[in-house]
Amino acid sequence: MTALPASQPVRVMGVINLTPDSFSDGGRFAQAGAALLQARRLIADGADVLDIGGESTRPGAQPVTADEEADRVVPLIQAIRAESAIPISIDTMKPEVARAAAAAGASIWNDVTALRHAPESLAAAAELGCEVVLMHMQGEPGTMQAEPRYGDVVAEVAEFLAARAQAAMAAGVARERIWLDPGIGFGKHMLDHNLPLLGGLDRIVALGFPVLLGASRKSFISAVDEGGRTADQRLGGSIAAALVGAAAGVAAVRVHDVRETVQALRVWRAVAQAGSLG
Numbered sequence: 704m705t706a707l708p709a710s711q712p713v714r715v716m717g718v719i720n721l722t723p724d725s726f727s728d729g730g731r732f733a734q735a736g737a738a739l740l741q742a743r744r745l746i747a748d749g750a751d752v753l754d755i756g757g758e759s760t761r762p763g764a765q766p767v768t769a770d771e772e773a774d775r776v777v778p779l780i781q782a783i784r785a786e787s788a789i790p791i792s793i794d795t796m797k798p799e800v801a802r803a804a805a806a807a808g809a810s811i812w813n814d815v816t817a818l819r820h821a822p823e824s825l826a827a828a829a830e831l832g833c834e835v836v837l838m839h840m841q842g843e844p845g846t847m848q849a850e851p852r853y854g855d856v857v858a859e860v861a862e863f864l865a866a867r868a869q870a871a872m873a874a875g876v877a878r879e880r881i882w883l884d885p886g887i888g889f890g891k892h893m894l895d896h897n898l899p900l901l902g903g904l905d906r907i908v909a910l911g912f913p914v915l916l917g918a919s920r921k922s923f924i925s926a927v928d929e930g931g932r933t934a935d936q937r938l939g940g941s942i943a944a945a946l947v948g949a950a951a952g953v954a955a956v957r958v959h960d961v962r963e964t965v966q967a968l969r970v971w972r973a974v975a976q977a978g979s980l981g
């Protein structure tokens with residue numbers, strides 16, 4: 704991996720989940736209120752983008768209908784839009800939800816299926832004119848961790864992402880609106896696949912599209928550490944992964960701990976720039 708002094712700061716995307724288990728004190732109003740407070744906190748902490756999701760992609764998570772998912776995310780997007788111009792990304796695989804979110808003020812469609820979930824996804828992305836994040840996943844969310852297999856994981860992820868970018872452009876999505884994401888943890892063995900992929904991020908960056916990296920709090924961090932680390936005990940590993948991404952030239956990182964990540968990236972960038980000047 705080459706160490707690149709960043710000419711552009713790595714952008715930080717703060718995660719907000721509106722899945723029922725995220726704010727367990729229940730009730731839609733309470734949930735929306737708590738989420739708005741979280742959005743304000745992430746903005747104050749230095750987030751450049753907010754990523755809002757209303758359906759969990761974890762294996763075993765309950766599927767939700769498009770209406771229910773839209774009912775979860777739209778009020779929050781409207782509430783954020785009423786007080787902030789921060790770019791909002793909608794984390795959904797459903798075109799109906801992407802449409803509703805875009806109408807409410809979201810400008811980025813973050814799709815973990817890379818616009819493969821519905822036959823109309825590609826056309827919907829082109830019609831919305833939004834930015835799109837195309838993420839790699841082997842298999843389906845419910846079963847993806849059962850037995851992921853690769854020959855050369857970096858080459859296969861890069862090939863998939865290049866093909867999805869081509870498909871999006873062929874459908875009418877403008878090249879400059881496309882982001883790529885290697886999909887850490889999505890149909891990837893904890894160590895055999897996630898680690899080489901993180902180590903080979905520069906080959907994904909070399910495809911020529913901005914790359915988003917989502918490694919924050921993921922299970923591989925616990926596997927590398929002593930095991931048994933719960934999601935909120937993975938901050939150190941999350942920051943390490945963000946810095947690996949920065950060194951490889953990713954354009955943005957999707958994180959839960961915005962303030963700490965912003966600080967780490969600022970220090971990394973300051974040192975990288977001082978080194979390149981010295």
Ligand code: HH2
Nearest residue numbers: 718720794813836838884886887917918
């Ligand atoms: N990871 C999760 C959800 N959406 N989108 C993109 N583009 N990239 C990702 O890596 C990604 C994503 C799942 O993250 P997890 O930490 O399991 O759950 P959540 O972040 O929803 O709390």
